[in-house]
Amino acid sequence: MASTAALAETAAALGDPARLGMLAALMDGRALTAGELARVAGVAPSTASGHLARLLEAGLLAQERQGRHRYHRLASPEVARVLEGLMALSAAQHRPSAGSPPRTGPREAALREARTCYDHLAGRLAVGMADSMVARGHLRLGEDGGALTGSGEIFLASLGIAVPGRAGRPFCRPCLDWSERRPHLAGSLGAALCRRLVEMNWVRRVPGSRAVEVTPPGWLGLREGFGLDRAAPYPSARISGAR
Structure with a gap:
């Protein structure tokens, strides 16, 4: 079982809108470059590099090199499962106001x-x-x-x-x-x-x-x-x- 410190480290790595945006962009199984992920997250390339390093260190991303390019993908199907679960949990916690029809998912x-x-x-x-x-x-x-x-x-x-x-x-x-x-x-x-x-x-x-x-x-x-x-x-x- 993961230690409390390890859980906190993973949660901290996920706890940033830009990093979550990058991970969500990889949910279709593709591998993307740092520049592509920077555009998805709406941050500068230098900022994206720091975010990607954090996600790699946390074991949430894997990196592949092809020629001069480096591509990033989700580290495993388990990471995708966690993200899908977080999306469902977040939607459940942010329900519409009373009287509004519920809408789940994207x-x-x-x-x-x-x-x-x-x-x-x-x-x-x-x-x-x-x-x-x-x-x-x-x-x-x-x-x-x-x-x-x-x-x-x-x-x-x-x-x-x-x-x-x-x-x-x-x-x-x-x-x-x-x-x-x-x-x-x-x-x-x-x-x-x-x-x-x-x-x-x-x-x-x-x-x-x-x-x-x-x-x-x-x-x-x-x-x-x-x-x-x-x-x-x-x-x-x-x-x-x-x-």
Whole structure:
């Protein structure tokens, strides 16, 4: 278990608007240069260098060198999980005034609908997919982890997904969705599912954003494979043949 001093150090590293802005910009899994992150945070390059050094020292960022350039990315999926949780907690703590309709998650409708959460999918689409897999008996999802069933392995094979290795990182776990406040699928299994949907052109990334959009072939595949209908409300989409 982390010591109180270590927890305080991590919290202090996160406790700056510019640094949080940099980390949030990396939530789509990309690696960005110091200059790009400086522009995102709205600070001078010299100031950005100090912020990046602090985040690297805290183990929240990883740095890669390619030629003359240095690129920064989130250090691990666990960092992304913490950030997504902080976003949900912050939104819950800053509720609208009485009488105002509650709104959870990002302001942009496209981000609430479907986005990347580091290397896996999030938003209404991802919650609907997780619900579908649980309802069909493909997946068992608890508070701290999940398990793929035999029918789940067959289902993934039908999508062309080999069951990811279970070593090195959590295989399957729930991740509390910032906008839906219900779990979507993370871990190596969630990452494999996201990669495959992109490969099949079921979803495509929106340039310059964490948002992803579902393609027409994607809606057909999602209806057949997950029982998700574009016209049905997420995440309580109608699931044909659900157990």
